[in-house]
Amino acid sequence: MFDIAIVGGGMVGAALAVATARAGMKVALLERQMPVTISEHSEVDLRVSAINRRSEQWLQDLGAWPQLMTSRLAPYATLRAFEGDAAPLDFTAAELGEDHLGHIIENLHIQQALWQQLPDTVERFCPVQLQGYQQMNDYASLQTDQGEIKARLLIAADGAQSQLKQLAGIGSQGWQYSQACLLVHVSTSYSALPMTWQQFTPQGPRAYLPLPGREASLVWYDDHLRIQQLAALPPQQLAQQIQQHFPAELGEFSVLKQGYFPLTRSHANQYVKGRLVLAGDAAHTINPLAGQGVNLGFADAQCLAALLIKQFAAGADLAAPALLAQYESERRKANLLMMSAMDVFYQVFSSKLTPLVQLRRLGLQVAAKAGPLKTYVGKYAAGLV
């Protein structure tokens, strides 16, 4: 019998496995596909995340940060937002007395660093197929193609399409946004800038994220049809479209690869059901506009791990209803706040209504001068408050 069985060995599930196993819990980690091995020279994967300072600190605490290859990290010290020819709104690390605000890192790279930190005591089931799930009075069990796995507590960290959440009959509320986003990796004629920028246009934002070396990840938001058409273009034609629709500051570049993603918001109706608890994208998906998705997932994992470690040390039931209710209450509030803030942001910045366009330009100008408020927003985005 395991103390905990975690379904999903992505960034959130692997972080939870490291934290709980280190505290002495007997942990099973189930992952349906073997993690890809990343080396110094492998191609940069399309899926990257902006890792804020709070997540960075947690990865440090878990010992995973030093496992990351510095040559594959792209730090940024400025977050810039602008529209038209109005002056940009810059959040800088220097204003906060810091040397950076975060790093752009491939999801697979973070997952690998966390797997390298898994204690030997963690039993890995990978690749594994989940077939069913049951809850008993004092344990829960998973049916898999490798047999039955029993644990006091199950954690669903199996991403946005969580199978375990579906098996448990937990519903979600949410919607698909009217826009989709295209991710394009490009090689540039200059070394990555130590900044990320986002330009707002009536059709949707365009963003630049630095990647290591002379590469960058461009993000283009527009309606589904337009994004699908762009995603299907050969590299040279896509490059021409980018030249026409991205700011001239992008300079010379060539397209390396591209992929498109629908934008969905979903929030599970409950994070807890008996001996099952949800974390990360299994519990919530958020508009990636401000790159907060996995930062919320890591905050879930950090909160849940801290509660479980205390409970385990006291020799109490890891699935005690009061304990799991405390996790849900803390994290639901924080996640909802960030999701709602992103929605307001999305609505305001994707509007073509002239008064709103004027208002947001004005808003950016005012915000650029609003000292303490601006400092607070900068700290919030960097995960420093």
Ligand SMILES: Cc1cc2nc3c(=O)[nH]c(=O)nc-3n(C[C@H](O)[C@H](O)[C@H](O)COP(=O)(O)OP(=O)(O)OC[C@H]3O[C@@H](n4cnc5c(N)ncnc54)[C@H](O)[C@@H]3O)c2cc1C
């Ligand atoms: C276009 C786009 C851009 C984004 N940009 C950012 C960003 O800049 N910053 C940011 O913080 N976030 C960003 N996100 C969100 C971020 O990618 C997710 O929040 C993050 O990947 C969630 O991590 P997770 O571990 O919860 O889930 P996942 O990364 O989805 O991992 C789930 C894991 O579970 C495994 N799994 C799935 N089903 C099963 C099963 N049945 N059995 C066993 N294993 C299973 C999967 O193989 C996977 O390894 C972005 C998302 C999108 C779509």
